[in-house]
Amino acid sequence: MRKALITGITGQDGAYLSRFLLQRGYAVHGLLRRSASADVIGERLRWLGVIDDVVLHDGNLTDLSSAVRVVREIQPDEVYNLGAQSFVHASWQQPLLTGTVTGMGAVNVLEALRLECPTARFYQASSSEMFGKIQQEIQTERTPFYPRSPYAAAKLYAHWMTINYRESFGLHTSCGILFNHESPLRGIEFVTRKITDAVARIKLGTAREVKLGNIHAKRDWGHAADYVRAMWMMLQQDKPDDYVVATGRSTSIEEFCGMAFGYVGLDWHEFVKTDSHLLRPAEVEVLHGDAGKAREKLGWTPAIKLEDMVAEMVEADLQRHRARSTVVMPGIADLGKVAH
Ligand code: NDP
């Protein structure tokens, strides 16, 4: 039985990847950081029905000794480094933590592999945010990077360190430069889920409006279930490499609002307000990827259309709010005054 270790297993991608690997017969292990909310931390894995099928190991990306211990114990065939402080907006408020977790954390895992399990294959969750202030209209693996946030700079460090470990030590390390991908399990602070959650609450009469920042920004949005398949495909290649994963369609926040509100028969113009406090110190205005290399070399193409994903997300939020079992996946209102 092949063994996979996933950091960030409790996040959106970690949950979808766990399900994907379990379906393929893997033994799935995850690194779990200590939390005071241990009863709710596995909610995404529970939502997908896999919480009892994965093995969780205490550890933290910032703690080299825990990475070494877990890798030594498991001796994984494949390691997926998905753990990160992944919210771009928060990275300006917590730049050092973001650098430590999102940047150095990856190197802790790489070091653990070099020392304890150098034959394991390694996946690094790189990001389209590294393109930042875009240098080419359509971004590929060859587009120069221009990071625009502490998050993007941290990801770029981890990206180049992953390539360095491949070239310096011969480790089988690959980077997936993934564009935005969403799902009903997306964190509530990200714009797509913030919108679909608001749509559900407005439709059900428990909210009257939603405040957003820059609604003119454009993103290339795919579905997380499609994107975790690309991660796995990268590690099945004989030669490690780096790949852009994107849909090739760029859509504005406004257009996303139109789809989500339109799905329940509402006009978004009546409910979306803009709030300058939600603008970022530096914005990534537009991202638009070309996944031609992943298509040709991996045979990867996305299967889920944006419109279908929006419908799935709105339906899931309607279901959550109707059930009112929102303790584990709180609505925006429940998050109090945190500025997202
Ligand atoms: P999430 O924010 O949903 O998940 C992040 C995960 O990292 C959580 O499991 C979190 O644990 C864990 N984590 C955070 N800090 C630590 C730490 N110090 N030690 C151990 N684990 C930690 O992210 P996604 O699932 O959306 O994304 C997965 C990865 O892909 C991230 O690295 C992200 O930056 C990257 N990425 C995401 C894209 C997207 O559109 N989703 C696009 C491109 C890249 P906890 O549950 O305890 O908070």
Ligand code: GDR
């Ligand atoms: P992003 O995702 O920063 O692209 O990072 P997010 O959904 O946070 O923002 C997308 C765009 O929407 C604009 N926006 C708002 N964003 C949020 N969160 N809240 C708002 O109210 C709001 N209003 C407008 C933002 O300014 C931005 O332009 C995600 C994360 O998953 C990263 O970890 C990952 O690396 C990248 O995608 C690719």
